[in-house]
Amino acid sequence: MTELLILYYSQGGAVKEMAQLMARGIEGVTGAKARIRTVPKVSANCETTEPDIPASGAPYATLQDLEECAGLALGSPTRFGNMAAPMKYFLDGTSGLWLKGALIGKPAAVFTSSGSMHGGNEMTLLTMMIPLMHHGMLMVGLPYSEPQLGTTTTGGTPYGASHIGGAMDDRPISEDEKKLCMTLGKRLAETALKLQ
Ligand SMILES: Cc1cc2nc3c(=O)[nH]c(=O)nc-3n(C[C@H](O)[C@H](O)[C@H](O)COP(=O)(O)O)c2cc1C
Numbered sequence: 001m002t003e004l005l006i007l008y009y010s011q012g013g014a015v016k017e018m019a020q021l022m023a024r025g026i027e028g029v030t031g032a033k034a035r036i037r038t039v040p041k042v043s044a045n046c047e048t049t050e051p052d053i054p055a056s057g058a059p060y061a062t063l064q065d066l067e068e069c070a071g072l073a074l075g076s077p078t079r080f081g082n083m084a085a086p087m088k089y090f091l092d093g094t095s096g097l098w099l100k101g102a103l104i105g106k107p108a109a110v111f112t113s114s115g116s117m118h119g120g121n122e123m124t125l126l127t128m129m130i131p132l133m134h135h136g137m138l139m140v141g142l143p144y145s146e147p148q149l150g151t152t153t154t155g156g157t158p159y160g161a162s163h164i165g166g167a168m169d170d171r172p173i174s175e176d177e178k179k180l181c182m183t184l185g186k187r188l189a190e191t192a193l194k195l196q
Contacts, residue, residue, distance in 0.1 A: 001031060001033045002031055002033065002189070002192055002193055002196060003032075003033050003035050003068065003070060004034055004035070004069055004185075004192055005061070005065050005069035005071070005073070006022050006023055006034050006037070006072075006075070007037050007038070007066075007072060007075070008037075008074070008075035008111075009039050009075070009084050010038070010075070010113075011077060011084070012165070014163055014165050014173070015077050016038075016058075017173055018075055018111050018113060018161060018181050019036055019058075019073075019075050019111075020036075021178055021182050021185070022034070022073045022109075022111060022182070022185035025183060025185025025186040025188075025189070026073075026186065026189040027189075028182070029186055029189035032190075032193060035065060037058050037060065037062075038054070038060060038061065039061055039086045039089070039090040040054070040060055042085050042086050063093070066102070066103065067102045070106060070107075070192040070193075070196060071106050071140075071189070071191065071192035072106065073110070073185060073188055074087070074108065074109070074110050074111070074128055074132065075112065076112055076124065076128060077112065077113050077114070078114035078115070078120050078121045081119070081127075082123070083112075083127065094135070103132075103135040103136060103137050105136060105195065106195075107137065107138045107191040107195060108138065108139055108140065108188075109140045110128040110129060110132075110139075110160040111160050111161040111162065112161075112163075113164075113165055114155075114162065114165065115167055115169060121157070121164070122157050122159060125160040125162065126159055128160075138191075140188050141160060142157070142158050142180055142184055146179075146180065146183055148175075148176040148183075151176070152176040152180070153176075154174040155174070155176070155177045156176055161177070162177070163177045164177075
């Protein structure tokens with residue numbers, strides 16, 4: 001079985017829901033399986049640390065998860081037009097993998113949720129790609145042959161999957177957003193299988 005790592009951070013739950021949709025897309029591909037992991041919050045208070053195992057939800061990712069998986073889907077909320085600090089903090093701890101070239105040639109895809117339509121979600125997707133490209137990963141996006149990409153009035157971009165939560169973050173994931181999340185997971189899994 002080819003395992004794909006879905007590594008996400010979510011505070012309000014939108015990116016977490018997108019991660020589950022990505023997993024559905026991955027597991028719709030014969031021979032592919034999703035491994036879902038998250039990262040802990042970061043805090044300016046260095047005297048307390050999060051427990052090793054979160055009280056609920058996905059386990060925290062380890063470097064071994066990245067090394068073992070055949071591909072990566074990376075998800076983060078948009079924060080000031082960029083990925084959230086906990087995800088960046090986790091990625092900043094991957095130098096050992098970079099030195100070994102452990103991720104070179106593996107496919108990767110990115111997804112995000114933002115409050116507003118033009119609040120930097122595409123910038124977040126593009127900048128999330130940068131550390132992955134330093135690792136030598138091969139980016140997988142969404143082509144315009146996916147009809148939802150041309151017609152969506154919510155999220156969905158060629159650079160990756162996106163969701164627009166609204167100012168109160170209370171908009172459900174739209175049908176177009178759902179379909180594009182699942183399609184991105186499927187494309188990632190199919191690419192990983194072809195590359196093996
Ligand atoms: C510190 C902070 C910064 C944010 N910056 C942006 C932003 O630049 N653009 C935007 O559209 N939304 C922004 N948001 C809203 C989040 O992207 C949005 O609520 C997202 O859906 C949260 O995902 P989650 O439910 O998975 O945590 C920000 C939220 C926080 C807390």
